[in-house]
Amino acid sequence: MAPDMLFSLLWKALLQTVHMVAVAGVIGSLIGLPIGIFLATSGRGELFPAPTVNKIVGAIVNATRSTPFIILVVAIIPFTRLVTGTSIGTAAAIVPLTIATIPFVARLAESAIREVDKGLIEAARAMGATPLQIVFKVLLAEAKPGLTLALTLTLVSLVGYSAMVGAVGGGGLGDLGIRYGYQRFMPEVMFAVVVVLIVLVQAIQTSGDMLARRFDKKARKN
Amino acid sequence: MSHENSAPAAGPTGAMVAFENATKRFGGTKGEPAFTALDGVDLTVPRGAITGIIGRSGAGKSTLIRLVNGLEKASSGRVVVDGVEVGALGETGLRDLRRQVGMIFQHFNLLSSRTAFDNIALPLEIAGMDRKAIRDRVAPLVDLVGLGDKAGRYPAELSGGQKQRIGIARALATEPKLLLSDEATSALDPETTQSILKLLKDINRDLGLTVLLITHEMEVVKTIASQVAVIDKGKIVENGRTFDVFTAPKHETTQSLLAVAIGAKLPEWIRTDLKPVPAPGDRALVRLVFFGETAFQPLTARLVAEIGPDVNILAGAIDEIAGEPFGSLVVSYAADPQTLERARSFFQQTRLTTEVLGYGA
Incomplete structure (x- = not known):
């Protein structure tokens, strides 16, 4: 393949991947984070005790997470069509990616929030804080480094998931690799795709780590 | 008393x-x-x-x-x-x-993501006070607890004592x-x-x-x-x-x-060998506590005079409780009936507070 053609294919595929990952990441996190906060604070004797709802939400989250992504993509096609009016293309691919992101973020956020020392919650209660003040001023503030790493991990996983949405014509880097590199026996395309993916994932991880380190005031920085 | x-x-x-x-x-x-x-x-x-x-x-x-x-x-x-x-x-x-009602904790419970200043400000933020009023309230508190130069530090950069000082300032913030x-x-x-x-x-x-x-x-x-x-x-x-x-x-x-915190302490090996009842030839170990008027009597000399020359002093200390001094002395003497009786009447006369720790060889 001519280098300029390869470059143009790669560029288009990269933009599609970034588009899918960004939109699914943002929407999925906006929905997943509150669910994670709920899961972390609604157990028996916690800030918003609702143990039954907590168990139900937890079960739904587990069910979604245990469904293999490629099956999820196919299974929710009717829903995807309802939302986007079509079941193929990049926009259609964003729907299953978002659905998969929500429980992923929820669980990671839950565990990041549960890492916060219970003593801080008690101290805040002793100051007369409302449960919502505790969530925003204590839990989210203290879990910020953990949440940042959770969102980083989410984006990296999304890059991997997005390779599978070629199955519904979603495009992106994974799709390019499969169609050109594998089905048309063009190893140079496959190689180029892998290199771009590695660079993309590295970039996400490195910036996530840097951000998390900046938020983390627990380590002495002398 | x-x-x-x-x-x-x-x-x-x-x-x-x-x-x-x-x-x-x-x-x-x-x-x-x-x-x-x-x-x-x-x-x-x-x-x-x-x-x-x-x-x-x-x-x-x-x-x-x-x-x-x-x-x-x-x-x-x-x-x-x-x-x-x-x-x-x-x-x-x-x-x-x-x-x-302010509260301070064993493990300080400070927010690691906030500076000392912002930790002290937290209860005021929770109470809905505005930024300016918070600053006016927190600054003197930082000085009160002796952390004037540490206000901008994060808890991880401070020692345990300094962290507790922040904890105290935070507890005092809402007056x-x-x-x-x-x-x-x-x-x-x-x-x-x-x-x-x-x-x-x-x-x-x-x-x-x-x-x-x-x-x-x-x-x-x-x-x-x-x-x-x-x-x-x-x-x-x-x-x-x-x-x-x-x-x-x-x-x-x-x-x-x-027993572990106040007054005269006995060495562990004496303590572990003590028996609750005397065997023949054993000695009684007694703790005497003196305070108030008894603190000023020449006790040891009278002890020897009244009980006998055999009295031995094992441990002694002057201590202070809530600002008041008191002394304690651990003595031993023969646990035979006559000596025990002499000791008993002497303690009664002087109104000393006594505690028999046990008996041993």
Whole structure:
């Protein structure tokens, strides 16, 4: 393949991947984070005790997470069509990616929030804080480094998931690799795709780590 | 000097905190037996004083202090803080109460993501105070606790003592009328403990703030608490003026807690060899406590004169409880009937407080 053609294919595929990952990441996190906060604070004797709802939400989250992504993509096609009016293309691919992101973020956020020392919650209660003040001023503030790493991990996983949405014509880097590199026996395309993916994932991880380190005031920085 | 178990007299406006038959049970649902953490506690905490509650781990002291600001609710009985019954308050009422009751913790419980300054500001933010007012309130507090140059530091950059100073400043931010201290010095080394206790004492004196502290360390109570209550298995077993309770402990919990902290200490090898009843040829080991008028008598000379030249001094110390001096002496003498009788009548004459530690060769 001519280098300029390869470059143009790669560029288009990269933009599609970034588009899918960004939109699914943002929407999925906006929905997943509150669910994670709920899961972390609604157990028996916690800030918003609702143990039954907590168990139900937890079960739904587990069910979604245990469904293999490629099956999820196919299974929710009717829903995807309802939302986007079509079941193929990049926009259609964003729907299953978002659905998969929500429980992923929820669980990671839950565990990041549960890492916060219970003593801080008690101290805040002793100051007369409302449960919502505790969530925003204590839990989210203290879990910020953990949440940042959770969102980083989410984006990296999304890059991997997005390779599978070629199955519904979603495009992106994974799709390019499969169609050109594998089905048309063009190893140079496959190689180029892998290199771009590695660079993309590295970039996400490195910036996530840097951000998390900046938020983390627990380590002495002398 | 009164050794009654009566509660200290309340001021004209009543006690700051009163526990009335307060009981707290945990669990007891789903057929499990309930655990009784507090069992009918009656106790008053006088205004303006430092009151210490001491007990071993699991005695119920953490639960007791948490009843005061409603972090735990009594299963039965009442807890009254400055005339308000805590159990009757709703969520809003509880939040108002908590803004008038500061609390400090064993592990400081500071937000690692906030600087010292912002940690102290947190209760004020929670109370909805504006930025400017917060700054005006926090700055003098930083100075009060002696952290003037550390305001911009994060907790991870500070020592344990400095962290507790932030904790204290934070607890004082809302200008409370009562300060609760939950094992505030238990995670600190002895020297830092003393400096934190001094700070608490100064605050009590300068701001007239009532302090209620719980601890398992006799040293803490001895150093700053003018009133003490000893708690064991969920019950208050002894309480009164610290000096009275500590110089004449009645309950065995008090005695054993005191044995490690106060006055003359015996070497471990003597202690472990002691028997509760004398065998022929054994010697009696007795602890004498002298304070008030007895502190000024030439005791040792009279001891030898009255009991016999055989009296041996094993250990002795002059100590201070809540600012009052007292001495203690561990002596041994032959445990034969005549000597024991001479000693008994001598102790009675001089009204010395004595405690037979045991008998040994």
